[in-house]
Amino acid sequence: MSLYSICCGNFHHLRNSIGHSCSTRFLKYHSRIISENALQNRRHKTRPFSTSVLVRSTRKACKQSFSGNRHLHGGSVESSIEVFKQSDLQHLKSLQCYDIQEKVSGGKTECPATILVFDIETTGFSRRGDRIIEFAVRDLMGGKNSTFQTLINPERDVKNAGVHGISNGMVKKSPRFGEFIPILLQYVWSRQVVGKPVMWVAHNGKTFDVPFLIFEFERCKQEMPGDWLFVDTLPIARQLVESNGEKISSASMKTLIERYKIQVGGDAHRAMRDVTALCYVLQKLTFELKLTVPQLLEKSFRVSDIPTTPPKK
Numbered sequence: 001m002s003l004y005s006i007c008c009g010n011f012h013h014l015r016n017s018i019g020h021s022c023s024t025r026f027l028k029y030h031s032r033i034i035s036e037n038a039l040q041n042r043r044h045k046t047r048p049f050s051t052s053v054l055v056r057s058t059r060k061a062c063k064q065s066f067s068g069n070r071h072l073h074g075g076s077v078e079s080s081i082e083v084f085k086q087s088d089l090q091h092l093k094s095l096q097c098y099d100i101q102e103k104v105s106g107g108k109t110e111c112p113a114t115i116l117v118f119d120i121e122t123t124g125f126s127r128r129g130d131r132i133i134e135f136a137v138r139d140l141m142g143g144k145n146s147t148f149q150t151l152i153n154p155e156r157d158v159k160n161a162g163v164h165g166i167s168n169g170m171v172k173k174s175p176r177f178g179e180f181i182p183i184l185l186q187y188v189w190s191r192q193v194v195g196k197p198v199m200w201v202a203h204n205g206k207t208f209d210v211p212f213l214i215f216e217f218e219r220c221k222q223e224m225p226g227d228w229l230f231v232d233t234l235p236i237a238r239q240l241v242e243s244n245g246e247k248i249s250s251a252s253m254k255t256l257i258e259r260y261k262i263q264v265g266g267d268a269h270r271a272m273r274d275v276t277a278l279c280y281v282l283q284k285l286t287f288e289l290k291l292t293v294p295q296l297l298e299k300s301f302r303v304s305d306i307p308t309t310p311p312k313k
Helices: 003-018 036-041 088-092 177-191 205-219 233-237 254-260 271-288 295-299
Strands: 023-027 078-081 112-121 133-141 147-151 198-201 228-234
Touching: 078 177, 112 177, 112 271, 133 177, 133 205, 133 271, 147 177, 147 254, 147 271, 177 205, 198 205, 205 228, 205 233, 228 233, 228 295, 233 271, 254 271
Parallel strands: 112 198, 198 228
Antiparallel strands: 023 078, 078 147, 112 133, 133 147
């Protein structure tokens, strides 16, 4: 099964399902934090959370509900669920797809994993000493509420605001990471197809994004779900070659965006902007390298594959 065909088909789905709603919506969370025991016992069970947003999906066996109501230690914070803007929709309409859909049981194409593209912004580069201050994710299956983003209170000063434009004042009233975990888990459960793993995709994810996630979960004494797999697009992009047959000199996101002539609005080094850019890059990258979803799964890694001690520079 080709990820390119899935992306094209589901971007088409996405454009149809969210074309009526093209503005960023902000939700306030007013609900309790889930206990540690509840989080540990939730796997392979039905989603126990009450819901305030019901989502219609074409995927079978997937309970599509995402609650925007949570109590955060008695206070309220603002997070957002974002959808494509009109300019993004116009770009999606121009995408050309090739018919490579593979027939499976029942004559229908089914993706072997829930594919979530994500990005984070942080207070620095140390996975132990720094904190995540912004998180954004997009489900490639598309549909309503397929994107989720929020600022996160790092409980410390943000000294690198010049990099991403996120200031202390912006994160002051945002959820702390321990408060964010149940929100994130509920989003994932609302998108995940029962019996299928979740494949998280990030650029330079194995070195940066995933280790940060791991240590934030550990710091909050929460276990990351065992059915989460991760794919880093950076080493995959390094397989690309130039027209002269030589490997590309750089596989950075900036280089890939230029290579594929992708136009993405918004500020660089903001999580949702980078997620949107990576969605387009992933589509083009897997098409050029003729990578299927099963092949991407073969390239995936687990939490246990990340060393607990950062490598020495």
